Amino acid sequence: MSHFKAPPKKSLGQHFLTDRSYIDRIVLAVNPQPGDRLVEIGPGQGAITFPLLRKHGELTAIEFDRDLITPLMEASEGVGRLTIIHKDVLSVDFGKLANGERLRLVGNLPYNLSSPILFHALEHAEAITDMVFMLQKEVVDRMAAGPGSKVYGRLSVMLQAYCQVTPLFVVPPGAFRPPPKVDSAVVRMAPKPREDIRVNDHARFSDIVRAAFGQRRKTLRNALSGVCESSEMEAAGISPDARAEQVEVAGFVRLANLPHASAI
Numbered sequence: 678m679s680h681f682k683a684p685p686k687k688s689l690g691q692h693f694l695t696d697r698s699y700i701d702r703i704v705l706a707v708n709p710q711p712g713d714r715l716v717e718i719g720p721g722q723g724a725i726t727f728p729l730l731r732k733h734g735e736l737t738a739i740e741f742d743r744d745l746i747t748p749l750m751e752a753s754e755g756v757g758r759l760t761i762i763h764k765d766v767l768s769v770d771f772g773k774l775a776n777g778e779r780l781r782l783v784g785n786l787p788y789n790l791s792s793p794i795l796f797h798a799l800e801h802a803e804a805i806t807d808m809v810f811m812l813q814k815e816v817v818d819r820m821a822a823g824p825g826s827k828v829y830g831r832l833s834v835m836l837q838a839y840c841q842v843t844p845l846f847v848v849p850p851g852a853f854r855p856p857p858k859v860d861s862a863v864v865r866m867a868p869k870p871r872e873d874i875r876v877n878d879h880a881r882f883s884d885i886v887r888a889a890f891g892q893r894r895k896t897l898r899n900a901l902s903g904v905c906e907s908s909e910m911e912a913a914g915i916s917p918d919a920r921a922e923q924v925e926v927a928g929f930v931r932l933a934n935l936p937h938a939s940a941i
């Protein structure tokens with residue numbers, strides 16, 4: 678008999694993965710190794726949790742829905758050591774959770790929160806080895822896009838500056854219960870080692886990228902007026918007449934790293 682009785686909650690983005698072949702592919706993508714600290718975001722009814730637990734013996738899961746906590750604990754009996762953190766994932770400090778080790782995050786994320794969760798995880802990038810996440814395919818396309826693509830934007834630049842982003846495979850709506858309206862995709866993100874991250878001033882980088890793509894139809898000269906001078910763009914090797922979608926990630930990094938008047 679199933680432990681899970683509550684119907685799926687739309688407000689919490691609950692679309693439970695039921696197709697065995699995609700569950701297997703996610704477990705294969707995670708490929709847990711001895712000693713890994715696995716942390717799942719949003720275990721739901723345990724579609725990914727229990728196969729991972731069976732393989733790895735141990736897992737921490739962060740779930741906001743109180744109705745799922747007891748059923749998850751009951752269903753884990755005899756499978757492995759499941760620790761549940763009953764919290765909003767956005768309030769979880771991954772640095773503290775890692776406690777000097779590094780975490781491997783996995784999750785079929787609630788789609789309404791996917792960008793906030795990605796940015797939250799990035800704040801603790803030093804505590805994370807990698808993340809294997811299921812998201813809306815459209816979001817994965819934006820994360821992995823390069824200059825010249827229609828969907829290249831703030832999310833692409835911010836994530837690619839700090840992470841290696843690798844789209845893995847597409848998952849159709851029929852693999853879930855209830856089915857979402859859109860295709861999903863699984864992506865791996867691996868935070869770059871500190872020495873490979875070229876951004877010196879993270880706040881300035883974020884401000885520049887936000888302003889540049891905030892008005893993506895405008896030239897950078899206009900979109901970035903008040904944020905940086907045309908002479909700075911030229912010094913960074915970027916034409917002030919270009920638009921944000923034409924500038925590669927490294928260009929934004931060079932621009933943000935220039936000595937800036939307000940910082941002197």
Ligand code: SAM
Pocket residue numbers: 689690691692693694695718719720721722723724725739740741742764765766767784785786787788790
């Ligand atoms: N992993 C399960 C699966 O694949 O079937 C469930 C995935 S479902 C798309 C998203 C899960 O995230 C749900 O269990 C939902 O309750 C949980 N969730 C939603 N908002 C959350 C939050 N802020 N913090 C933690 N978990 C959350």
